[in-house]
Amino acid sequence: MADLRINFAGIKSPNPFWLASAPPTNSGAQIHRAFEAGWGGAVWKTIGAPVLNVSNRYGAWHHGRQRMLAINNVELISDRPLEVNLREIVEIKRAWPDRAVIVSAMVESKPEAWKDIVRRIEDTGADGIELNYGCPHGMSERGMGAAVGQVPEYCEQITRWVMDVATVPVIVKLTPNVTNIVLPARAAVAAGASGISLINTINSICGVDLDTLELTPSIGGKGGHGGYAGPAVKPIALNMLASLGTDEIVSKSGIPISGMGGIATWADAAQFLLLGASSLQVCTTVMHYGYRVIEDLCDGLSNWMDEKGFKTIADVTGRSLNRVSEFKNFDLSFRAVARIDADKCIKCNLCYIACNDTAHQCIDLVSHEGAIVEPQSYDVRSNGKHDAVETRPRPVVREEDCVGCRLCYNVCPVDNCIQMVELPSGRSAVTWGELSQQQTQVTEDWEAMEAYREKVGIHIH
Amino acid sequence: MELEVKDAGKALAEQLPSLTPNAAAVEADRCLFCYDAPCTHACPTHINIPRFIKKIATGNLRGSAATIFASNLLGATCARVCPVQELCEGACVLGSDHKPIAIGRLQRFAMDYAREHNSYPAVTATPSGKSIAVIGAGPAGLSCSGELAMMGHAVTIFEKSKMPGGLSTYGIIALREPIEVALEETRMVEGMGVKIKTGVEIGKDISPATLQNEFDAVVLSVGLARTPGLGIAGEEAVVDGLEFIEASKVAAAKLSVGRNVIVIGAGNTAVDCATIAKRLGAELVTMVYRRTDREMSCYEHEYDFARKEGIDFRFLSQPSRVVLKDGLPVGLECLRVELGAPDASGRPAPAPVEGSEFVLAADQIIKAVGQNKLTLAALLGLETRKGFITVDANFRTNVAGVYAIGDCIRSSGVASTVMAVEDGKLAAAAIHQQIVQRAAPVEVN
Numbered sequence: 014m015a016d017l018r019i020n021f022a023g024i025k026s027p028n029p030f031w032l033a034s035a036p037p038t039n040s041g042a043q044i045h046r047a048f049e050a051g052w053g054g055a056v057w058k059t060i061g062a063p064v065l066n067v068s069n070r071y072g073a074w075h076h077g078r079q080r081m082l083a084i085n086n087v088e089l090i091s092d093r094p095l096e097v098n099l100r101e102i103v104e105i106k107r108a109w110p111d112r113a114v115i116v117s118a119m120v121e122s123k124p125e126a127w128k129d130i131v132r133r134i135e136d137t138g139a140d141g142i143e144l145n146y147g148c149p150h151g152m153s154e155r156g157m158g159a160a161v162g163q164v165p166e167y168c169e170q171i172t173r174w175v176m177d178v179a180t181v182p183v184i185v186k187l188t189p190n191v192t193n194i195v196l197p198a199r200a201a202v203a204a205g206a207s208g209i210s211l212i213n214t215i216n217s218i219c220g221v222d223l224d225t226l227e228l229t230p231s232i233g234g235k236g237g238h239g240g241y242a243g244p245a246v247k248p249i250a251l252n253m254l255a256s257l258g259t260d261e262i263v264s265k266s267g268i269p270i271s272g273m274g275g276i277a278t279w280a281d282a283a284q285f286l287l288l289g290a291s292s293l294q295v296c297t298t299v300m301h302y303g304y305r306v307i308e309d310l311c312d313g314l315s316n317w318m319d320e321k322g323f324k325t326i327a328d329v330t331g332r333s334l335n336r337v338s339e340f341k342n343f344d345l346s347f348r349a350v351a352r353i354d355a356d357k358c359i360k361c362n363l364c365y366i367a368c369n370d371t372a373h374q375c376i377d378l379v380s381h382e383g384a385i386v387e388p389q390s391y392d393v394r395s396n397g398k399h400d401a402v403e404t405r406p407r408p409v410v411r412e413e414d415c416v417g418c419r420l421c422y423n424v425c426p427v428d429n430c431i432q433m434v435e436l437p438s439g440r441s442a443v444t445w446g447e448l449s450q451q452q453t454q455v456t457e458d459w460e461a462m463e464a465y466r467e468k469v470g471i472h473i474h
Numbered sequence: 475m476e477l478e479v480k481d482a483g484k485a486l487a488e489q490l491p492s493l494t495p496n497a498a499a500v501e502a503d504r505c506l507f508c509y510d511a512p513c514t515h516a517c518p519t520h521i522n523i524p525r526f527i528k529k530i531a532t533g534n535l536r537g538s539a540a541t542i543f544a545s546n547l548l549g550a551t552c553a554r555v556c557p558v559q560e561l562c563e564g565a566c567v568l569g570s571d572h573k574p575i576a577i578g579r580l581q582r583f584a585m586d587y588a589r590e591h592n593s594y595p596a597v598t599a600t601p602s603g604k605s606i607a608v609i610g611a612g613p614a615g616l617s618c619s620g621e622l623a624m625m626g627h628a629v630t631i632f633e634k635s636k637m638p639g640g641l642s643t644y645g646i647i648a649l650r651e652p653i654e655v656a657l658e659e660t661r662m663v664e665g666m667g668v669k670i671k672t673g674v675e676i677g678k679d680i681s682p683a684t685l686q687n688e689f690d691a692v693v694l695s696v697g698l699a700r701t702p703g704l705g706i707a708g709e710e711a712v713v714d715g716l717e718f719i720e721a722s723k724v725a726a727a728k729l730s731v732g733r734n735v736i737v738i739g740a741g742n743t744a745v746d747c748a749t750i751a752k753r754l755g756a757e758l759v760t761m762v763y764r765r766t767d768r769e770m771s772c773y774e775h776e777y778d779f780a781r782k783e784g785i786d787f788r789f790l791s792q793p794s795r796v797v798l799k800d801g802l803p804v805g806l807e808c809l810r811v812e813l814g815a816p817d818a819s820g821r822p823a824p825a826p827v828e829g830s831e832f833v834l835a836a837d838q839i840i841k842a843v844g845q846n847k848l849t850l851a852a853l854l855g856l857e858t859r860k861g862f863i864t865v866d867a868n869f870r871t872n873v874a875g876v877y878a879i880g881d882c883i884r885s886s887g888v889a890s891t892v893m894a895v896e897d898g899k900l901a902a903a904a905i906h907q908q909i910v911q912r913a914a915p916v917e918v919n
Contacts, residue, residue, distance in 0.1 A: 077503040077531065359567040366509035378510075388510035393520065393900075398564030401516035426506050 015318035016325045017311060019053070021292040022182040022207040022269050024140045026053035026113035028311050029326050030282070033273050033294035034058050034117035034143060034186075037304070039091065041101030045108065050304035051311060054113025055105075056210075056294060059090035059145045060098045061120040061130055062157065069230035072219030074245060081301050083243035083275075085219045087232070089151045090119055095133075102137040113292075114138075115184065119145040119157050122167065124174045131178050141181050144172065144206075146197070147188035147213020149240045162188035162213070165200035172204030182207035184271060187253075189246075190216050194253040195260045202266045209257065210271035210294060212250045214240025243275055243297035250274025251288055258289030258334045277306075279313025286326060287333035341446035348438035349417040351376075351410045357430040358407055362388070364421035364431060365408040373474065375414035376421065378406035412436070414474050440469050485753040486648040486726055488554075490579065498583040502531035505575045508567055513577055516565035518896040519546040523562055527580055539588035542581060543595045547620040548613050548895045550589065550659050551642045553582035554651040555891050559775045589655075594662045599626030604909050607632060607689040609850075611670055612640020613891045614880025615695030616663045617898025618905075623666040625906045630669040630689075632680065637724075638670045640697055642891065644720040647746045649753070653723050677853050686875060691905050694854075694863065694871075694878040695898065698845035698889075704738065708796025711803045715739065715747045715842030722750045732838025734758045736806050738793055740770040744842035745777070748785045751840070760786040760834065762793060764811050764824040788834065792826040797833055805833040848882065859885055868904035869897065877901050 017028040031054035032038045032047055039058045047055060066089055074083040091098055106114045116134045120126040134142050146168055148158030161167045168185065175183055185201035187194060189212040201209050216238045220229045228236025254272050257263045272290025276282050277298040285293055298306055323329045353364065353376075365388075368376040377385045386406050395404070410421075417433060425431040445456065454461040466472070493501065505527040513523040521542055529538035542549040558564070558578040566574030588594060604627045608615045611633035619629040637643050642656035664670055674680060685692050701714045715737070721729045735751040737744050740763035752759045761780070763770060766789045770777060781787075790811040797805035810830035813822035847861030856871045856878070857864040862885035863878040865871055871878050879897035881889040 078500050359570055360512070361506045361508040361567045362510055363506065363508065391515050396516055396518040396520075396561065396896075398512075398516050398560055401512040401565035405512050405515070 015315045015323060017053075017315060019292055019326050021113075021271065022141070022184070024054070024113045024115065024182050024208075024292075025111075026292070027111055028053035028307075029286070029291070029293045029314075030054070030307055030310050031056055031113060031115070031271070031292060031294050032299060032304075033296040034115075034145065035296040035300075036086075036088065037296060037299045040093070041105050044105050044114075047304045047307075048105075048109045048112050051307040052112070052304065054115065054140075054292075056143050057091075057098065057102060057114065057116040057139075059117040059119045059148070060095055060134075061090055061118050061145075062152070062155070064089040064092050064151070066092050067232050069232050070239075072230045072236075072239060074219055074241075074243075081243060081297065083217075083241055083245035084297050084300060085217045085239040085241045086214070087150050087237065087239040090117075090145070090148065099133055099137055102134075102139055106138040106140075113140050115141040115143050117143040117145050117186070119148065119152060122156055122161060122171060127171060127174045128178045131175055135179070135181055139181065141184060141207070142175070142179060143184040143186050143210060144175060145186055145213075146171075147186050149188060149190055149214055149216050150238060159188040159190055159213070162186075162197055163191050165196045168197045169200035169204045172201055172206050176205045184208040184210050186213055187211040188213045189249060189253055189274070195256055195263065198257050198260070198263050202263055202268055206268065208269045208271060208292075209263075210273065210292075211257070212246070212253050212274040214242045215246055215249065217241035244277045244281075245275065247275030247277075247281060247284075251284060254285060254290060255288045255334065255337045258331055259337050264289075264334075276310075279310050279317065282310060282314050283317055283329065284333075286329040287331070288337070289331045289334055291326065291330045341449075342444050344442045344444060345448070346438045346440040346442050348436050349419075349433040350412045350415040350436055351417065351419070351421050352412070352432050352434045353408055353410055353421075353425075354430050354432070355407060357427050359427055359430075360405050360407050361426060362406075362408055363424045363426065367420050367424045372418050372420045373414065373416045375411045375416070375474075376408045377411060379409045380404070380406045416474075440471070485755075486722060486750065488652050489649045492586055493576075493579050493583045498530055498580060499533075501576050501580060502527045504568070505531070506567065512565035512567060513562035513575075516561045517545075518561070518890075518892045519552070519899065521545040521549070521562075521581075523577055526584055527575065527577070530580055530584060535584060535587040536591070536593050538584040539593050540595070542584055543588070546892070546895055546899075547595070547617050547663065548642075548659055548891065549581055550585035550655050551613060551646075551651060552892050552895065553578050553585050554655065555642070555646050557773050557775070557890065560773060561892070589658055594665055595620070595624065597623055597626075597666050599624060601628070602626040602910070604628065604690045605630070605688070606691045606693060606905065606909075607685045608693045608695060609676055609685075610634075610640060610695040610697060610880070611638035611660060611672070612695055612697050612880060612894065613642055614697075614894035614898045615640070615693065616660060616668075617895040618693050618695060618879060618902045619668040619898075620663045620666050621899050621902030622905065623663075623668050625902070627906070627909075629667070630671060632674045632676060632685075633670060633672045634675045636672055638672055640695075644723060645716060645743075646723075646891075647719055647750055648723055648726070649749065676850060682854050690875070690909050692876045693869075693901060693905070694850065694856075694876065694882060695880045695894070696848050696850055696878075697881045699848050700846055701841050701843060702846045704793060704841055704843070706793055706795055708798050708803065711796050711798055711801065711839065712738075713838065713840045715743050715840050716845070718747050718840050719743070719750065722754070726754070729754060730838070731756050732836065734836050735760070735838045735840065736834060736836040737761045737840045737842060738806075739763065739842035739844075740765070740772060741842060741844070742772045742776050745772050745780045745785075747840045747842050748780060749783055751838070752783050752785055756838075758786065759784075760788050760836075762788045762791050762806065762808065762834065764790065764792045764826075765813065765821060766790060769821045790824075791834075792824060794826070794831060796839060803836055803839050805835045806839055807831055807833045845881075851882075868908075869901040870904075877905060 034056040070088040072085040146162030152158035153160040185206045269291045271292040272285035273294035422431045449456040455465040526538045526541040562577045563574040608631045638660040639656035731754040735756045737748045791808040795807040809826035811824040817823035869877045880894040
């Protein structure tokens with residue numbers, strides 16, 4: 014059995030899964046139930062400045078019949094009185110000493126306000142504090158949340174105010190609504206933060222109601238951008254996580270990162286760990302299915318770790334970061350082609366149309382007799398399942414023309430039917446970075462490029 | 475003794491419920507949206523099935539119905555009566571390791587929407603000034619008429635029966651297609667400008683010559699006639715299967731059903747008769763067939779359905795006499811049959827064994843052993859083959875301006891509604907081309 018315990022900047026929890034600061038961590042009663050279900054920790058829904066909320070706060074992005082691939086919200090920080098929250102934090106920490114209780118905070122950008130809230134949180138016995146520099150709506154209009162996270166200097170300044178007084182670990186939560194996530198992360202490092210967490214929610218408008226022409230959700234006829242989260246944002250979160258893990262300043266600082274943004278399954282969780290997270294935060298899938306999802310998150314992660322021989326979470330953290338690179342470092346001579354397993358192929362011919370219309374026209378439809386045929390070439394009077402099935406052509410890749418774009422692989426509805434097979438290209442390995450240094454002309458001039466291609470044998474169809 | 479039918483409406487109610495909007499959407503989303511899809515190839519009318527299903531998934535039901543009508547005006551009937559296992563669903567790529575998409579039921583969902591919202595094809599063509607007579611308001615005739623109307627031609631259908639719809643109205647058991655669905659489809663075709671005159675029989679109420687003189691083309695979609703005779707003693711006490719089904723559709727409450735019913739035959743109509751008898755209260759229903767289950771002409775899924783309904787089978791039995799008591803049937807005498815070498819149909823020839831008579835008890839005997847051909851062909855001087863009207867690839871008979879479609883030309887293969895619909899569509903295109911060409915000769919190099 015893998016050991017799922019973590020020690021994140023001094024904050025210990027029995028497993029790496031924390032509920033993110035959000036509606037699932039709104040009250041002591043909820044967190045009590047979450048801990049009963051097995052959650053390793055919880056980041057209390059942000060406390061701080063007084064707020065009022067609105068109705069119709071959550072929108073969602075559904076695709077097909079799959080509901081809530083993402084949620085968007087205009088809910089603000091906790092609207093429960095500060096005193097009530099603080100009292101419940103005390104009670105929860107007392108009842109669950111082995112769980113991580115972190116309190117998210119956001120107050121006006123004044124040193125006194127921050128110092129005051131830090132002291133009050135520390136008085137509760139909480140294990141750590143998370144600074145909410147990410148809330149993209151409402152609070153940002155008041156100069157808090159994302160308004161701080163989007164300006165590295167503000168991040169650094171406020172974090173310093175907090176670090177001056179804090180005795181418990183402090184995590185800086187970053188907003189993804191920036192052009193370069195590395196800069197606010199460096200600011201947190203510079204200010205001496207104990208940890209970083211990312212990503213907060215993404216600015217979004219969920220949709221427009223086609224009957225009323227109002228935004229969805231409509232708040233008395235109006236709508237606006239809200240924070241976007243859930244499975245649909247995972248690739249964005251992974252990219253931001255990896256860019257911190259590969260940034261020299263951030264990675265050398267050794268600051269631990271709490272990853273979040275679309276973790277719905279143990280497999281998602283494993284990917285966040287592999288790209289550098291050492292604690293994980295979860296929200297949307299819990300808002301969809303309840304706290305019970307923790308069971309498979311832990312069970313699935315543990316089974317995968319056992320299978321792979323990983324003993325601890327620390328063994329997994331960052332294991333794929335050495336695979337993160339840039340285009341200029343990719344081997345231009347690496348060659349892969351698509352190969353369709355004729356036995357597995359169900360002849361939906363989605364690969365054919367995707368390749369033919371939108372990729373590189375290297376899949377043919379081949380008849381039983383081995384001839385290349387056009388689609389819809391059957392006679393209008395031909396019908397019945399036998400005609401349709403027996404005369405149906407199958408897709409075959411012309412490997413010599415395949416550029417290895419991998420679109421067909423992505424489109425194919427059958428597991429392991431299309432494989433990307435590595436073939437020798439007959440060329441020695443070279444990257445764009447090397448080319449631009451060693452043969453600058455080739456990378457700047459089309460004629461030189463064509464001559465180079467001719468020389469090494471790269472033929473574009 | 476015959477049973478009084480209680481609540482025939484419930485017993486014969488449409489077997490499959492409509493899909494709920496949610497069930498339809500879930501099923502539609504399961505469709506892979508195959509390119510050049512095999513379901514479309516397998517459909518005799520080549521409905522663009524992935525397209526209409528995708529439109530259900532996106533909530534464009536009006537477009538979904540229009541997609542179906544573009545290839546098949548009788549989509550509502552076909553959704554219910556098509557042997558989908560042999561056609562579209564049988565060809566679904568998901569069938570191999572999963573479950574085929576419920577194409578028939580999704581089509582019905584889109585067609586129900588069309589009916590509820592009166593979302594039917596609109597005729598926008600300029601009137602051509604040409605008029606066409608269609609004889610018979612069954613699926614082939616309705617399809618052909620609707621397609622011709624869409625091309626701007628004035629179409630009149632002459633129908634012998636009281637109600638239009640042909641077998642959809644009278645011959646498909648209500649379990650599969652309620653009569654209202656068939657009649658609504660005829661109303662849709664009327665809405666496209668087609669005149670339907672019912673209760674008019676050619677050769678009796680109107681002469682063939684009149685038709686040929688008054689119309690630019692005549693299309694025969696007359697189907698087939700009643701069940702042929704068995705040629706056995708006591709036959710007068712045997713019920714015609716088609717009449718039995720017809721009665722179950724138009725007056726089920728008055729239909730007489732025995733307690734112990736024998737159905738002679740093993741085709742789809744025989745299964746239908748047996749099903750109705752069982753559903754309307756018969757205690758024992760036995761299908762008697764002279765060959766075995768391997769040679770039955772009904773679809774495999776129909777045979778499975780019949781067995782699930784609790785219908786018994788007596789194979790290798792050749793009826794030889796109806797046993798009567800006071801003029802009423804009390805049994806069916808049969809001879810045991812042995813199968814010999816293949817006959818003209820390719821199936822083993824049944825050879826009754828002399829002296830092997832045995833009697834099966836029955837108080838009602840129904841025959842469903844195929845259909846006779848109509849005599850109309852002779853009246854019009856048409857060439858026939860085995861009684862079926864002979865046509866060329868464009869559905870032209872040997873008489874100029876006279877076309878024939880549907881079951882009356884189906885000398886080989888399985889006669890089905892969807893094939894009749896496709897005949898109507900192809901014939902309409904051929905007729906259009908010919909009469910338009912005749913009107914405005916195209917210059918030929």
